Amino acid sequence: MQPYPLWKTLTLVFVTLLGALYALPNLYGQAPAVQVNTLNGDPLPADFAATAEAALKAASLQSETSHAEKQHWVLRFAKPEDQLKAADTLKRALGNSYIVALGTDAKTPAWLLALGARPMSLGLDLRGGVHFLLEVDIADARKAAAQRYVTDLPTYLRKEDVRYTGRRQDGETTVLEFADGTLREAARKAIAKEFPELTLDAPEGSGTLTARLSETEIKRIVDFAVQQNLTTLRNRVNQLGVAEPLVQRQGVNRIVVQLPAVQDTTRVKDLLGATATLEYRAVEDSGAAAESAAATGIVPPGSALFFTREGRRPALLKNEIIAAGVNLVDATATVDENGQPAVSIKLDSAGGKRMFAFTEKNVGKPMAVLFKETVVTTNYNAEGVPLREKRNVEEIISIATIQGVFGNQFRTTGLESKEAQNLAVLLKAGALAAPVEIVEERTVGPSLGADNIEKGFTAALLGLGLVSLFMAFYYRVFGLFAIAALLLNLVLVVAVLSLLGAALTVPGIAGIVLHMGIAVDANVLIYERIREELRNGAKPHEAIQHGYDRAFLTIADANVTVLIGTVMLFALGAGPVKGFAITLAIGILTSQFTAIVGSRALAQLVFGRRARMKDLPIW
Numbered sequence: 001m002q003p004y005p006l007w008k009t010l011t012l013v014f015v016t017l018l019g020a021l022y023a024l025p026n027l028y029g030q031a032p033a034v035q036v037n038t039l040n041g042d043p044l045p046a047d048f049a050a051t052a053e054a055a056l057k058a059a060s061l062q063s064e065t066s067h068a069e070k071q072h073w074v075l076r077f078a079k080p081e082d083q084l085k086a087a088d089t090l091k092r093a094l095g096n097s098y099i100v101a102l103g104t105d106a107k108t109p110a111w112l113l114a115l116g117a118r119p120m121s122l123g124l125d126l127r128g129g130v131h132f133l134l135e136v137d138i139a140d141a142r143k144a145a146a147q148r149y150v151t152d153l154p155t156y157l158r159k160e161d162v163r164y165t166g167r168r169q170d171g172e173t174t175v176l177e178f179a180d181g182t183l184r185e186a187a188r189k190a191i192a193k194e195f196p197e198l199t200l201d202a203p204e205g206s207g208t209l210t211a212r213l214s215e216t217e218i219k220r221i222v223d224f225a226v227q228q229n230l231t232t233l234r235n236r237v238n239q240l241g242v243a244e245p246l247v248q249r250q251g252v253n254r255i256v257v258q259l260p261a262v263q264d265t266t267r268v269k270d271l272l273g274a275t276a277t278l279e280y281r282a283v284e285d286s287g288a289a290a291e292s293a294a295a296t297g298i299v300p301p302g303s304a305l306f307f308t309r310e311g312r313r314p315a316l317l318k319n320e321i322i323a324a325g326v327n328l329v330d331a332t333a334t335v336d337e338n339g340q341p342a343v344s345i346k347l348d349s350a351g352g353k354r355m356f357a358f359t360e361k362n363v364g365k366p367m368a369v370l371f372k373e374t375v376v377t378t379n380y381n382a383e384g385v386p387l388r389e390k391r392n393v394e395e396i397i398s399i400a401t402i403q404g405v406f407g408n409q410f411r412t413t414g415l416e417s418k419e420a421q422n423l424a425v426l427l428k429a430g431a432l433a434a435p436v437e438i439v440e441e442r443t444v445g446p447s448l449g450a451d452n453i454e455k456g457f458t459a460a461l462l463g464l465g466l467v468s469l470f471m472a473f474y475y476r477v478f479g480l481f482a483i484a485a486l487l488l489n490l491v492l493v494v495a496v497l498s499l500l501g502a503a504l505t506v507p508g509i510a511g512i513v514l515h516m517g518i519a520v521d522a523n524v525l526i527y528e529r530i531r532e533e534l535r536n537g538a539k540p541h542e543a544i545q546h547g548y549d550r551a552f553l554t555i556a557d558a559n560v561t562v563l564i565g566t567v568m569l570f571a572l573g574a575g576p577v578k579g580f581a582i583t584l585a586i587g588i589l590t591s592q593f594t595a596i597v598g599s600r601a602l603a604q605l606v607f608g609r610r611a612r613m614k615d616l617p618i619w
Helices: 006-027 048-058 080-097 110-114 138-159 181-194 215-240 266-273 288-296 349-361 417-429 446-500 506-535 540-572 575-607
Strands: 030-038 065-069 072-076 098-106 129-136 166-170 173-177 198-201 208-213 246-250 254-260 277-285 303-308 314-324 328-335 341-347 366-380 386-401 409-413 436-444
Touching: 006 110, 006 446, 006 575, 030 080, 048 065, 048 072, 048 080, 072 098, 080 098, 129 215, 129 266, 138 166, 138 173, 138 181, 138 208, 138 215, 181 198, 181 208, 208 215, 215 246, 215 254, 215 266, 266 436, 277 288, 288 303, 288 314, 314 349, 314 366, 314 386, 341 349, 341 417, 386 409, 446 506, 446 575, 506 540, 506 575, 540 575
Parallel strands: 303 386
Antiparallel strands: 030 072, 030 098, 065 072, 129 254, 129 436, 166 173, 173 208, 198 208, 246 254, 277 314, 277 366, 303 314, 328 341, 341 409, 366 386
């Protein structure tokens, strides 16, 4: 039997120690904790620790540990009851400038944390919480983009002194009519230069020019809408004060939101699905002309008819938007000089300049605040099938006379208390680029998560025990080598998952249990090859040598085919399927090392020095 290379033995020892080190934090468990960070994401004050501890001491509470972690502060407690009391105490003591969230904190020793060793995080199905699958309304995003050109194209043509005789909107297509072909050609050249994202069509023999969004622009609009909504939803979730949330894109137009430790979904659904925003517009008329427009349905050009929230009184507002949700930098719930709920608004430079220019010219004139929101309601038909209906709410929440000139900072009044708070959160988090609809909702209780952990752990132990019994019975001493390699493999899988920061889920546990059976397949191939060599008359040392050398390609081929399957599962599957694919792929890769290098090193250690060995302890 050839001497086993020293570098392989040293590599095995190094990998084993490294894997044990980074898997070790998972043995210490988690403890209930409270996580605190600032509302605007700024670093915590230098004296925050003293402030927090003083508030807890006044409430007769004591944290086990209190430490900074990234941009937030974590206080760990011995019991969940203390955690809940501490969260309430800190909310009252710190005020609205801080976000206080419930979570967990690892009881890992400081020396392990200093080495970057942390335990695996648990998925929603193991720790409890809520799961939402949101669908972005792509059709609405395309419609809104097309609608912008209904206003932009005529304005641009008037600026270029190109006259058109008519204009109409046909879905996402804008049709312009011209008196002759010369004007149409001039319009086509001007529009093509200024709006390259449009596809223009000028049929021969007609005086019309058709403009529609190009396929490239449509794809960009869709991607932007989903990405904008993703960012906005992350901001809104942060405003909720949820520790370790998950907000990620799934497929073309869907977004997954998972919020651990949240059980009441009412507040979450209100914020996630809301598309509330504000628009500041000039008032054309709020008297007789508005009453006439409401009665006849005839609205003067350049205006739109809306109704006030209180009393449902009609008002004509100019189509030109002075400032809107996209210009908002900050929004805070406050009260006005009369003690009534209000939202303090801060605009960006562009919005502030427009607001300053408008108020400078219109002191003493009215300006309206238009509130827009998309509401999704669910009704049930006679068969009990849910029917979801979207309704656009557009209401004037206030019409106020401009008392003076102002720019990027002012207040909006006319709101209810809870509405002011919700609106401030929504505006601060940003407006959704397109409406979203909740198409799937799940709530996992903490007791169910604990039950999943217990059953998953039992399944893993049972699988390990049955595989170990079979290998020890059928392959005797070599079976013990396979069991040792399998145990090392499990340690390495846990270590890799911990290093990657991957969340362990129920499908992930299923992947680990499945991979235990697949992992010993490599040893089975090796041991069957050894038995075949012995039947062909090879000596024991030669049989071991040939068994490991000649089975390598077969093992690699089998593992590659499984890895291809896991890559497809990860690329095309949803969240739970991805968790299964990740753990299975990691297990396959580590088993290639442990089954070949690990078990061979043990075989070399046990049988390598037995020069006169006549047989092997294998059936």
